[in-house]
Amino acid sequence: xxxxxxxxxxxxxxxxxxxxxxxxxxxxxxxxxxxxxxxxxxxxxxxxxxxxxxxxxxxxxxxxxxxxxxxxxxxxxxxxxxxxxxxxxxxxxxxxxxxxxxxxxxxxxxxxxxxxxxxxxxxxxxxxxxxxxxxxxxxxxxxxxxxxxxxxxxxxxxxxxxxxxxxxxxxxxxxxxxxxxxxxxxxxxxxxxxxxxxxxxxxxxxxxxxxxxxxxxxxxxxxxxxxxxxxxxxxxxxxxxxxxxxxxxxxxxxxxxxxxxxxxxxxxxxxxxxxxxxxxxxxxxxxxxxxxxxxxxxxxxxxxxxxxxxxxxxxxxxxxxxxxxxxxxxxxxxxxxxxxxxxxxxxxxxxxxxxxxxxxxxxxxxxxxxxxxxxxxxxxxxxxxxxxxxxxxxxxxxxxxxxxxxxxxxxxxx
Ligand code: HEM
Numbered sequence: 036x037x038x039x040x041x042x043x044x045x046x047x048x049x050x051x052x053x054x055x056x057x058x059x060x061x062x063x064x065x066x067x068x069x070x071x072x073x074x075x076x077x078x079x080x081x082x083x084x085x086x087x088x089x090x091x092x093x094x095x096x097x098x099x100x101x102x103x104x105x106x107x108x109x110x111x112x113x114x115x116x117x118x119x120x121x122x123x124x125x126x127x128x129x130x131x132x133x134x135x136x137x138x139x140x141x142x143x144x145x146x147x148x149x150x151x152x153x154x155x156x157x158x159x160x161x162x163x164x165x166x167x168x169x170x171x172x173x174x175x176x177x178x179x180x181x182x183x184x185x186x187x188x189x190x191x192x193x194x195x196x197x198x199x200x201x202x203x204x205x206x207x208x209x210x211x212x213x214x215x216x217x218x219x220x221x222x223x224x225x226x227x228x229x230x231x232x233x234x235x236x237x238x239x240x241x242x243x244x245x246x247x248x249x250x251x252x253x254x255x256x257x258x259x260x261x262x263x264x265x266x267x268x269x270x271x272x273x274x275x276x277x278x279x280x281x282x283x284x285x286x287x288x289x290x291x292x293x294x295x296x297x298x299x300x301x302x303x304x305x306x307x308x309x310x311x312x313x314x315x316x317x318x319x320x321x322x323x324x325x326x327x328x329x330x331x332x333x334x335x336x337x338x339x340x341x342x343x344x345x346x347x348x349x350x351x352x353x354x355x356x357x358x359x360x361x362x363x364x365x366x367x368x369x370x371x372x373x374x375x376x377x378x379x380x381x382x383x384x385x386x387x388x389x390x391x392x393x394x395x396x397x398x399x400x401x402x403x404x405x406x407x408x409x410x411x412x413x414x415x416x417x418x419x420x421x422x423x424x425x426x427x428x429x430x431x432x433x434x435x436x437x438x439x440x441x442x443x444x445x446x447x448x449x
Contacts (some may be wrong), residue, residue: 038069047075053218057427059332059435060197060373063361072345074159079354080111085369085385087345088334088362091165091355093112093390097336098129104337116226117212120236123276126284126392134392139269140277140395143257151401152194156406164238164414171444174419182411183293184286187403191285191435194252194399195278197242208235209283217433236275273348281396288330291436293407296324297377298425298437301418314409319378320405326384327375332360332435334388359385360435417445 038046046062056062066073066083073081082088091097098104102122104114112118121127125136163182193201201230208231215221216230241258250256255278262268269277300307310320338353349355363384364372370381387394394400412418421441428438 038065038177043070043073047073048189055428059360060364063358063364064242066358067361067365068167072347074347079356080347080349081356081358082344082367083361084345085362085365085367088357088359088385089334089389090344091357092334092385092388092392094340094342095130095344095391096145096342097341099125099127099133099336099392101129101132102222108216109220109240115225115229116232116236117215117220117225118170119272120232120276120279121216123272124280125277125395126280127239130391132162132205135267136269136277137391137395139261139273140258140265140281142261143254144395146398148194149255152190152399153402153406156186156190156403157410159186160407160410164368164410167444168414171415171446174373175441176444178297179290179294179437180439182407183290183297184442186293186407187286187289187400190289190399190403191282193252195281196251196255196283200380201238204219204238205235205282208232208285209279212279213283213287213390213434232279235279239275239278240271243271243278256373284398285377285399287434288396289403291330291434292324292400292404294437294440295320295328295330295435296404296408297411297418297440299324299327301420302424303375306377307412310377311412314412316377317405317409318401320408321401322375323375323379324404325386325401326363326369326379328435329363329386330436331386331388331433333358343374357385359388361404379446385430389439416448417443417446419443 043066045064050059050062063083068079069142071082071084072087073083075081082091100108102113105118105122109118114124125133125140128136133208136298163185167176170181188202188206192199192205197205211231211375212228212235215224218224220228246253246256247259250260258269258274258278260268284313300310305344310317334356334357336357338349338351341351342349344355362368363386366372368381369379383389419442421443425437426438428434
C-alpha cells in the first residue's frame with residue numbers, strides 16, 4: 036500500500052511531537068518503505084534507511100552545525116554562554132578544527148585509561164546492587180535512579196577527576212542544558228541553561244586551576260597537559276566546553292543503554308532466561324541492545340554543497356536528519372530487524388554514529404554495560420516490572436529512554 040502525502044506528514048509530525056512518541060518504530064518503517072528521503076514542507080530532508088544515514092555521517096560534505104552556521108542562522112543567540120559552550124564542543128566542529136580537538140582530547144581519553152577503570156566499575160556495580168538488594172526487601176526499586184544513572188555518573192566523574200562530593204551538584208545543571216538543547220534553545224529553557232552553564236564553567240574552571248597547580252592521575256590533569264606534535268594545546272574555552280561534553284555525553288546515553296536494554300529483555304522472557312544461562316556471551320547481547328533500541332535516535336547535518344541522497348537532489352544549505360534508530364531496523368541491512376537476535380553477523384549498527392564523529396566513549400559505554408548486566412542478573416533471580424509496562428520519556432528528539440523503571444527484584448537464594 037502506498038501512503039498518502041498527508042499520512043507521511045502525520046508520521047513525521049508524530050515522530051517529532053513535543054508530547055512524545057512512545058513507539059517510533061512503526062513510523063520509521065513507514066518512512067523507510069514509502070519515503071526514504073523525505074522532504075518536509077520547510078525543506079528539511081529526513082533519511083531513514085541504513086545506507087543514506089551512514090552516508091550522511093561519513094561524507095564530510097554533510098557538515099555539523101558549527102559556529103559559522105549558528106552565526107548565520109541564530110545570530111541573536113551566538114553570544115549566549117550555552118551556545119558558546121556547545122560551539123566549542125568537538126561534536127559541533129567541522130574539519131580541520133574537529134580533527135585538532137579530537138586529537139588533543141584523545142590523548143587523555145585513551146583505551147588504556149578506559150581499560151584501567153574496569154576494577155572500579157566492577158566494585159561500583161556491586162555496591163549499587165547491594166543498595167538495590169537492601170531496598171528490594173521493602174518494595175519496588177527504580178532501576179534508573181538506583182543503578183542505570185548513578186553507574187555512568189560516578190564512572191565519568193571518576194574518569195575526569197571530579198571530586199566525589201561535587202558530583203551530585205553537576206547532574207541537575209547538565210540536565211538543564213540538555214533540556215534547552217532538546218527544545219531548540221528556545222526561551223525560557225535557554226535562560227535557565229545559561230545560568231547552569233555559567234555555573235558549570237565557573238566550577239570546572241576552578242577545578243582546572245587546582246589541577247594546573249597540583250596535577251593528579253586523572254583525565255582533567257592529562258587534558259590540561261595534552262599537546263600536539265607541534266606543541267598546540269587546548270585553550271581554556273576549549274577545555275571547559277569539551278569537559279561539559281564529556282560529562283553529559285558520558286552518562287545521559289549510557290544510562291539509557293542499560294534501561295532500554297533491560298526493557299527489551301523483560302519483554303522477551305525466553306531471551307532473558309538464555310542470557311542468564313550463558314552470561315559469557317554478554318558482548319554480543321550488548322551489541323544487539325545497542326542496535327535494537329538506541330539511546331541516541333537521530334543525528335543531524337547540513338549539506339555544505341549541492342549533492343544527492345538516494346538519487347534525490349539535496350541543495351547546499353539543506354538541513355538533513357538521519358534517523359539512526361530507523362537505519363538500525365532497516366531490513367536491507369539487518370535480517371529480521373524487528374527481532375532481538377544477539378550475535379548478528381551483518382556488521383555494526385549506527386548507534387555510536389559513523390565516520391569522523393564516531394562516539395569517542397563507545398568503549399567505555401560498552402564496558403559499563405558488559406559489566407552491569409551479568410552482575411545484575413546474577414544478583415536477582417527474578418526481575419519483573421512493578422507497575423506494568425514501562426513508559427518511555429515523553430520527549431523524543433534525540434534521546435530515547437525511560438525516566439523511571441520500577442522493578443520487583445527477588446535476590447538469588449531468597
Ligand atoms: C550508549 C552510550 C552512548 C551512545 C549511544 C553514544 C552515541 C553517540 C553518537 C551517535 C555520537 C555521534 C554524533 C554525531 O555524529 O552527530 C557520539 C559522539 C560522541 N560521544 Fe557518545 N555515545 C554514548 C556514550 C558516550 C560516552 C560514555 C562518552 C564519554 C565519556 C561519549 C562521548 C562522545 C563524544 C566526545 C562524542 C563526539 C565525538 C566527535 O565529535 O568526534 N559518548 N556519541
